[in-house]
Amino acid sequence: MEDGSERPKAFASRSLSKSExxxxxxxxxxxxxxWGVKKFYQYLYGRLFILLTDHQxxxxxxxxxxxxxMTTAARLQRYALFLAGFQYDIKYKSTRHANADCLSRLPLVSKQETEGDTVETFIVSHMDTLPVTSKEISRETLKDPTLSKVYTTVQRGWIEGEDKCLGIFYNKRVEISIHQNCLFWGIRVxxxxxxxxxxxxxxxEGHVGVVKMKGLARSYVWWPxxxxxIEHVCKSCTGCQEVKHAPPAAPIHPWEWPSIPWQRIHIDFAGPFLDMMFFVAVDAHSKWPEVVPMKMTxxxxxxxxxxxxxSRNGVPAQVVSDNGPQFVSEHFSNFMRCNGxxxxxxxxxxxxxxxxxxxxVQSFKGAMKASKKDSGSVQKRLANFLLAYRNSKHMTTNETPAKLFIGRNLPSRLDLIKPDIRRRVDEQRWKQESKRQVPCRSFSVGEPVSIRDYCGSQKWIYGKVAEKTGPVSYKVEIAPGVFWRRHLDQLRATEVVEKPSEVNLPVKGDVTPNSPTVLLENTVSNKSRVIDNSVSSVPSTMCQESSSEVSSPSPVIEPCPTPENMLTPKRRYPRRNIVPPKKLQDFVTT
Known part of the structure; x- marks a missing residue:
């Protein structure tokens, strides 16, 4: 202690053996x-300590x-060699210190076994044991309490009911025999x-395993x-357990398939690969992959x-990963908790x-290695792989990841192989537009124009644009309150302005067979008349269509009547005579 006093930390004692x-x-x-140094070896080895002895x-x-x-006894020389492995100082102290406790004065009365020498024990353990001989078997058989009874019983004969206490030997009594004072079960000792x-x-001896040990034993020896x-010997052998194969793999327990996309994702790192790391995330529902190259992980x-x-796909409900340091860090755990x-x-x-x-990851590495000879950067090869993978059917779902994830396949260059009706229609329209290389004309409201007339004797009449009803459609005022709707091809620019009174409008009854007209009746006084002429080949329904475009209030438009003197077209085919079938001749039909 600091004041110079001594305080014991532990006590140890033992009795001397008979030879000691x-x-x-x-x-x-x-x-x-x-013995004291050996007892407190774990506290003394590697440290400097002091040995106090009362024997100078x-x-x-x-x-x-x-x-x-040189004159030191051999035992003391061995002790000195043992102490040479420690760092210590030895000092003499008289017996007046009285540090020994009462245990040194009260030895144990019980007999203690002498501890063997470590070196001797090591040498004996590595000595080859002698084989078991038949003489030892016969000698130990007579000493064994159970086998000695079996030996005697076999010699005098088995008694029914009295020798059942021998158990399994009684059940095998027919096959047990004696040869050279050794018991045999069949050919086995x-x-x-x-x-x-x-x-x-x-x-x-050869560490051949349980199966081969049992097969070898069945040719030589037996006991209950x-x-x-044999199984216990193999299981307790450290060498056999170290080289033993792994147990059979457990039955496959697949993950539950999520009902919606991006509900559970599996993440991992691929690499180091191509001088970088790749972050991989796969959706468990659609198998949609996300791969991001990373320089730092x-x-x-x-x-x-x-x-x-x-931010692109949404926040999943569950994330599955391995135990990598990036996934078990506190920062990553906080990110998971904050997003629920x-x-x-x-x-x-x-x-x-x-x-x-x-x-x-295995498929990704294989594809990237196979595309080494392709031209382009790593990013281009990665994009090509992701596009092809997302448009390919997965073996588990039998659907493409893109179909299950976004509801459609991603467009690619392969789509150009299939015929497309819309693309063909667009091409034909482009061809038609390219054939007519004329500038597109247009008219403004109030501009005088010549309008095609299909009712009167004049081919062109004059008017002015009242309204543009479509890209190439106009409404033209040919008389006060009278409007005609015409296509751009039916209009032409003019500088002639004709008075409305000079316009020859068709009169009721003045109908030619090839020029049907719309007859309007002035059912409402002081109302404007709207006459919509149409081509001779156009049916009378166009008269009704034109009436719907007249702004309210509008006159009542009657259907176009067919004139009595209109020529009836000649039938192209003869009229078919309908005759009832002969099977109905006996019946009255109505």
Whole structure:
């Protein structure tokens, strides 16, 4: 202690063996020092400590800086060699210190077994054991309490009902025999219990395994429970357990298929590959992959990449990953908690738990390695792979990832192979427009124009544009309150302005066979008349269509009557005479 006093930390004592009691006094004192150092070895080794002894001659013999005298006894020399492996100082102290407790004065009365020498035990354990012979078998059979009874019973004969206490030997009594004072079951020697361990060691000599040990034993030896003993020997052998194969793989337990896209995603890292790392995320519902090249794979960069992916596809409900440092960090855990995502990790060193991501990593690496000879950067090859993968059917779902994820396949250059009606129509329209290389004309409201007349004797009459009703359609005022609708091809620019009174409008009754007109009746006084002429080949329904374009109030427009003097077109084919079938001749039909 700091004040110079001594306080004991631990006590240890033992009784001397019968041979140690015959030691000389100096040997007993040396034995106490050596045994004390061995007892507190874990506290003394590697540290500088002080040995206090009340036997002064040992301070010279065990002094760490002095050599061992040549006349020292062999036992003391061994003790000195043992202490040479420690760092210590030895000092003499008289017996007046009284540090020894009462245990040194009260030895144990019970007998203690002498501890064997470590070197001797090591040498004996490496000596080859002698084989078990038939003489040992016969001698130990007579000493074994059970086999001795079986031996006697076999000699005098089995008695029905009296020898059932022998158990399994009684059931095999017909096959048990004696040969040269050894019991045999068939061709196999029945080994007594005292020699069974040696026989097991002999069977296990080559470390051939349980099956081969049992096969070898069935040719030589037997005793009750030999199969269980052989299995126990193999299971307790450290060498056999170290090289033993892994147990059979557990039955496959697939993940539950999510009902909607992007509900559960599996993430992992691929690489180092092509001088970079690739962050991989796969949707469990549609198998839609996301691959992002990364130079650094820290937790912060990982969170940034996932936040960018979530901004496009949304926040999933569950994320499955392995136990990588990026996925188990506090920063990543906080990101999962803040977004309400359930984070599930696989078992350590068991990648098949995250098999969806691992399998995609395998496909991704194979495709990128195969495309090394293709021209283009890594980013271009990655984009081509993702487009092809997302448009290819997956073996599990039998649908393309794009179809299940966004409801349609991604357009690609392969779509140009299939005929497309819309594309063909657009091409034909473009051809028609390219054939007519004329500038597009247009008219403004109030501009004088010549309008095609299909009712009167004049081919062109004059008017002015009242309204533009379509891209190439106009409404033209030919008289006060009279409007005609014409196509751009039926109009032409003019500078002639004709008074409305000079316009020859068709009169009721003035109808030619080839020029049907719309007859309007002035049912409402002081109302304007609207006459919509049409081509002779156009039916009278166009008269009704034109009436719908007249702004309210509008006159009542009657259907175009067919004139009595209109020519009836000649039939192209003869009229068919309809005759009832002969099977109805006997019936009255109405």
């Amino acid at each position: 009691r015959n030691y000389s006094q100096i040997d007993k004192e040396a034995l106490g020092i050596v 001659p040992l301070t010279s013999i065990f002094h760490p800086e002095k050599g061992i005298p 029945i080994v007594p219990s005292a020699l069974r361990q040696r026989v097991l060691d002999e069977l296990h 429970g030999i199969d269980t003993d 820290t937790a912060e960069k990982n969170v940034e990449v996932m936040r960018e992916i979530f 995502i359930k984070h599930t990790t696989s078992a350590p060193y068991h990648p098949s738990t995250n098999g969806l991501a691992e399998r995609f």
